[in-house]
Amino acid sequence: MALEIEDKFDVPADFAVPDLAAVRGSAEAVELVAEKLVAVYFDTADLRLAARGITLRRRRGGHDAGWHLKLPKAKGVRNEVTHPLTRSAKIVPRRLSDLVLALTRGEPLVPVAELETVRKVTSVRDADGRQLLEVADDNVKGTVFATAFGEDRHVERWREVEAELTGGDEALLKRVGKALRKAGAIPAGTQSKLARLLGDRILVPVLAEQEDGTAGAVVVGYLRSQVTALLAQDPRVRQVEEDAVHQMRVACRRLRSALRSFSDVVAETTGVQDELRWIAGVLGEVRDLEVIRDRFARTLDELEPRLIAGPVRARLGEDLERREGEALARATEAMKGERYFALLDRLDTMVAKPPLTPLAAKKADTTLAKVADRSWRRVAKKYDEARMIEDPEARETAMHDVRKAAKRARYTADALKPLLGDRASGLAGRAKAVQESLGLYLDGVVAQEVLLEETERAREAGEDTFTYGLLLGLERAAAERSRAVFPRVWDEVTSVAT
Template identity: 60%
Template sequence: MGIEIEDKFDVPRDYALPDLTDLATDVAGPKSHRLVALYYDTPDLRLAARGVTLRRRRGGDDAGWHLKLPKAKGVRQEIAVPLTRSTTLVPPELAELVRAYTRGAELEVVAELDTRRSVTVLRDGGARLLEVADDDVKATDRREGGRVLRWREVEAELIDESRRALLAKVGKRLRKAGAKPSGSASKLAKVLRPAPPPLAACDPGSAGEAVLAYLASQVDALLSQDPRVRRAEEDAVHQMRVASRRLRSALKAFRTVVTGTEQLQDELRRLGTVLGEARDLEVMRARFAERLAGLPPELVVGPIEDRLGADLLARERDAYERIKDALSDERYYTLLNDLDALLAGPSLGKAAPKPAKERLAAIAADNWNRVTKAYDRAQAVEDPGRHETAMHDVRKAAKRARYTAEALQPTLGKDMAKLARRAEEIQEVLGAHQDGVVAQDTLTKEADSARRAGEDTFTYGLLVGIERDLAARAHADFPGVWAETVKAVEKLL
């Protein structure tokens, strides 16, 4: 697996590659290759519509199957597996990674590219920094009876990710010689010309337009994390969980703009719950490892590191298996289809045609008012257990207010960024207290198991004391943070 960072340029047939020797200590090449690639997609181009590329390529230094997933503009994640004999069967491990896009549709060859490539490599000593590929391309669209296109293009691909400045210099040199930034994200896009996922048209500047654009961005975020979760990549579960939470929060907050989404909200809640189990265990395991590392060695007695490390890790792996099952379930694909349908043809409420700044500012204020009302209700509860639950409701309201403000920042500007930060402060202080309470409960249960096994539980007591102190400190800090936040938000709203 690697990260592909490159700039693409369209060039005329008689384009002369400029001299690049002064940009590196050593310039090797050009070296010529012939590359023949078959590109796979569903008949309705579900991969291409999302900027995903799946190909089988022969020739050059990296023959094999390649899956390219978009990460950011000009940056893609590339996953490669060795070349197989079959040209009809996509390797199962790659087919699995695009299931969120294919959703049961068959993968077939949609295009063939035959490329004569001339490669120049910029190096620093023996280290490869950047590669310039001068490509003469013949492309056949397999969907339209063999329609053939020919063109020439140049790609500058960064090998050393720390040398972004070099990529910019090379790009400037290429443009000065007559190259123009490519109008297509990839060779395949130039051949297939895929339509982007449909998004309903709303009046420019309306609340509906702003809300649908935000929902579309979060659907993209959810889909982009799916392959990473299937590969158990670092932080992927967390990011996918956040995307599902943001979507659900937005559907709740903007229910007067986009209506009839209760079923979608329930399905997003279910997905977030499945993702949350593994994420919470991951966070807890890291938390206890940090706590144990901070204790003097003589205070760490018994097999506590196994119980709080290996045992929690085993539970986390079991939770990952449940995530994989959930991501392979028809219910999940139905959710994704329903999200696409929502974006293409939403049921719009009375607030949708109203000016975005007018209507959405009121929604932001309403969501903050939910936080203050939840706090007032919590203050009226005297029973400690019920008060704890009520304060958790304050935290959830603050998280929703934060997500709403973040969603509105592109439309309403800096005030929403400030509101989001203030809501996040409330969320974090209450979260620190809640995390400490949950940690104490987990440690108490693990200590009980250790005690029944005849193990020394001294260190568990120390950790419970640490967590109790941290929770108490967050509890004591909250009134000051609350008062400061309320005062600041009053100025914003």
């Protein structure tokens, strides 16, 4: 993916690009040969991509001819995924169509509009001739295809200017923007030509509003932020980007935790919670293997070379990486299925028209503070119950429940930080300390299980298993240390709480 940093402006027909060589930070402004660009835009019939600020096009002409998918990232910055031109002008490459499956959900992508642009580019350069910024002066003819919307063919013409950084800094972009505004340009009403052309054909979802300061406003706002986070990570998971699986899994967990913690505010979400647990579990298989592979790699790097016998690095590296790849393939396959699409539909409906209870109309500070306190009391209760269990195996299961309760309390507190401030931050910190301390023990247990599996594979292959035994001992010792230290961690967090 490439990042675009740009500003767009609407200009009158007689607009003249000012002398950009006079802008501080530039040495010369070179007018390049004009070019004609023809771009066909694809979307679902109900314009789901456009409603989310996403554009998918096939462009001919210019230096960047090909397929372009632009995904929103932040204000003024977009992620762009490119693909070479294909023979077919009507079928979107699978690589790109897969990246928007979370929005299309199986609906076909069809041509909805065409933009013909005559572009004159001014290249802003430094004293060494290095290009810092491009200013594109575009005369545009936009056509809405009749077949896409069941209406007459619609044509519009306009002119706009776009300043895009190519090597300079954002300060230069601001100065160039100021020069363009002085010459008569005004900030564009829309950030894309397609949005301008399609206008009110783009149906942005209408979200039910809650009164400011109410419990419903706080909870629904948080739920919407996490649904947005989940959808933002979806294409990153499909692109196998760093940390994407983890971040998407966290969004699922935060959503599920919030729905459980705030069930007195948003009701009837048990089914959605179950499906969030399912997709988080699918992603969890990938994440767990990723974490355990990195864990073993670090441990092996710390061992003396003479203690590493046989192809242990290959087994704990390549073998686990292969298994991780297989798990990722299963995850992405699940993310192409109707079950996943149905979950996304339910999430959209839930945040657009949330099933609120009468408690949602109450003041947020008093109502939700009680939820935060209750979440911590639940952690303490789970720990008290675990300490009373004598059977080691049953007690270990109970301690796992303590960890899950702490994670839920942490997520609840995180959701309430804008409302409760330091009070929520303190609770989140205590819950995180409990979660991470118990997590170290759980990670050690999982590592031992994987080591036993890999040891058996190595033994069957006739390989030396000495190092596996050594690693197993190290993991067991680390897990026991983590378990032994937890009572002290608990005493520390509870003393802070009181």
